[in-house]
Amino acid sequence: MTYQSGDIKVQALQNIDLTINPGEFTAIVGPSGSGKTTLLNIIGGLDSPTKGSVKINDTYITQLHEDELIDFRLHNIGFIFQSYNLIPVLTAKENVEFLMLLQNREEEFRSERTLKLLKAVGLEDQIYKRPNEMSGGQQQRVAVARALASKPSFILADEPTANLDSKSSENLLNIMQKLNKNEKTTFIFSTHDQRVINKANRIVTIEDGKIISDTSQ
Amino acid sequence: MEFKLAWRNIFRNKRRSIITISSIIFAVIFSVTMRSLQNGAYDNMLKNIVGNYLGYIQIHYKGFWKEKTIDNSYYIKDLDSLNNDPTLAYINHRVEGFALASHEKESKPVVILGINQTAKSEQAQIKNSLIDGSFLYNESNGILIGKGLQKIMNITIGDSLIFLSQGFQGSIASGIYPVVGIVDLKTPDLNKRSVIMSLNNAQDFFGIYHMASSAIIGPKNEKWEKTEKSISNQLDSSKFEVMNWQQMLPELKQLIDVDRAGGTFVLIILYSILTFSLFGTVLMLAEERNFEFGVLVAIGMRKSIITRISLYETLIMSVAGVILGLICVIPVVTYFHFFPINLSGQMQEVVEQFGFEAIIPTSLDPWISLTQAIIVFTITLVVNLYTLIKIKNIQPTKAMRA
Ligand SMILES: Nc1ncnc2c1ncn2[C@@H]1O[C@H](COP(=O)(O)OP(=O)(O)OP(=O)(O)O)[C@@H](O)[C@H]1O
Numbered sequence A: 001m002t003y004q005s006g007d008i009k010v011q012a013l014q015n016i017d018l019t020i021n022p023g024e025f026t027a028i029v030g031p032s033g034s035g036k037t038t039l040l041n042i043i044g045g046l047d048s049p050t051k052g053s054v055k056i057n058d059t060y061i062t063q064l065h066e067d068e069l070i071d072f073r074l075h076n077i078g079f080i081f082q083s084y085n086l087i088p089v090l091t092a093k094e095n096v097e098f099l100m101l102l103q104n105r106e107e108e109f110r111s112e113r114t115l116k117l118l119k120a121v122g123l124e125d126q127i128y129k130r131p132n133e134m135s136g137g138q139q140q141r142v143a144v145a146r147a148l149a150s151k152p153s154f155i156l157a158d159e160p161t162a163n164l165d166s167k168s169s170e171n172l173l174n175i176m177q178k179l180n181k182n183e184k185t186t187f188i189f190s191t192h193d194q195r196v197i198n199k200a201n202r203i204v205t206i207e208d209g210k211i212i213s214d215t216s217q
Numbered sequence B: 001m002e003f004k005l006a007w008r009n010i011f012r013n014k015r016r017s018i019i020t021i022s023s024i025i026f027a028v029i030f031s032v033t034m035r036s037l038q039n040g041a042y043d044n045m046l047k048n049i050v051g052n053y054l055g056y057i058q059i060h061y062k063g064f065w066k067e068k069t070i071d072n073s074y075y076i077k078d079l080d081s082l083n084n085d086p087t088l089a090y091i092n093h094r095v096e097g098f099a100l101a102s103h104e105k106e107s108k109p110v111v112i113l114g115i116n117q118t119a120k121s122e123q124a125q126i127k128n129s130l131i132d133g134s135f136l137y138n139e140s141n142g143i144l145i146g147k148g149l150q151k152i153m154n155i156t157i158g159d160s161l162i163f164l165s166q167g168f169q170g171s172i173a174s175g176i177y178p179v180v181g182i183v184d185l186k187t188p189d190l191n192k193r194s195v196i197m198s199l200n201n202a203q204d205f206f207g208i209y210h211m212a213s214s215a216i217i218g219p220k221n222e223k224w225e226k227t228e229k230s231i232s233n234q235l236d237s238s239k240f241e242v243m244n245w246q247q248m249l250p251e252l253k254q255l256i257d258v259d260r261a262g263g264t265f266v267l268i269i270l271y272s273i274l275t276f277s278l279f280g281t282v283l284m285l286a287e288e289r290n291f292e293f294g295v296l297v298a299i300g301m302r303k304s305i306i307t308r309i310s311l312y313e314t315l316i317m318s319v320a321g322v323i324l325g326l327i328c329v330i331p332v333v334t335y336f337h338f339f340p341i342n343l344s345g346q347m348q349e350v351v352e353q354f355g356f357e358a359i360i361p362t363s364l365d366p367w368i369s370l371t372q373a374i375i376v377f378t379i380t381l382v383v384n385l386y387t388l389i390k391i392k393n394i395q396p397t398k399a400m401r402a
């Protein structure tokens, strides 16, 4: 993956060959600028590699057209962002329900699943609050519920705890871990945080755009 | 859901939405008021001089307008067939000719206007301008004269004027007529040389029995163009000339055109201000939302849906602005239609000198509101094209890095 900024070409990733299996709880780690965000963006189809391909289940997403790719993300990938990125005019409940509406799910299915997910992240008493009425940790938990709502094959999270204090981080990680154990949800997340790294069962380390170690624990 | 998002977005930044809607309201109010006043003034002007005095349409013997001689008269019965024309409300035949008027030692050239004093539309006009004496009565040979002429020739009601002129086909025309009333025809020029008598007396004087020099046509409704066309089709164009007010009064037509163009210019400035103020809002909004749009595309919302939401938002605001603007402006315009603005002081004098009533009633033509509303609405939509282009070009990673 090469970025062009002006006349300077930046090789953000090279020779990445990575397979993530269902049910894994993978941390992508590495120093700042090593290519973690770029890797996650490419896996999620938000960026396309200059060379190479990404295959999810049986689809080469690097060959999809814009709308097909958007639809693919809607149905197959859950996203959690560093800065929560909830829709500010929607309540917690509506934020979670949102993707299911885009998926044309039945009303009954939607409200049932929304409540179940908000309960799973411990926010059943906050469902009518808007993002600006919640703390960062709460917003990020809504974001986890939103990412799960569409029943994706896996969830991508780029530094999900970077903006959270240690207590909220721990709480969030516990929730993610529980979902991984109980529901077999696949998580791929990047992080700097050692305590977060410790919870992962697979750790992929990159440096200067190359994978330098890949260990399971 | 799309509509809900649009609706909530409007309430998200209340102050900005209020400013946006207000500028739309203001533009609608201003443009509709201005156009209504302008068109109202023209309508009134036309109604007064054209409608009552000159007529929207006149028919003459061919060549009369260029050379106003008695020889260029037509037989009234040749136009009788027009009475069956459904686009026509009335025909008033008039005789118009020059003469030399004498009273004691004074002599002045005058224009003699012979009118059908029994016709309601003719009465309305002349009776309104009567400032002394009485109107023309049937069978009398009394005349009315302009107040300027009265002054110059030092005439009191009851005095008689002697007229001398060339009649039909070179005959000598002469007669003596008592002055029964003084009229103020508003224009100084008309006042100085106008003499009004009955159609019969004028025909007698000029020796043109059963003939007249101009036929004033009253169209059935405001669409005088239709009447003009219908008449022209029926008449032999080698014998008659059909003229509309724009041809007879090119200066007035020009005045209106220039004034309207001035109004259009002011409106263009107004529209530009509206465009820029809306564009400023849209620009800020697009920048602000860029991040959010990026997130939406990333998590799986198609750009077409985002575009629709943004369109709904614009539509809701511009429809609200246009409707509220119309709600504000229509009562005002209606009020000033029935209770017109009265000009006063110098303004009043100037306007009256030109022969216009010193009032400006607003026009109630619904087309004015409709066109202004559509223009403002279109501007809002066009300005929002920017947002649509912005959405089309969104790249989630770039948008979210900001
Ligand atoms: N849009 C871009 N244009 C040019 N260069 C870019 C762009 N995005 C990333 N890069 C470069 O690619 C390399 C990898 O960046 P990336 O954001 O993936 O690192 P990261 O591991 O996520 O870092 P951090 O831990 O600070 O988030 C860096 O050298 C960065 O400067």
Ligand SMILES: [Mg+2]
Binding pocket: A036, A037, A038, A158
């Ligand atoms: Mg990063």
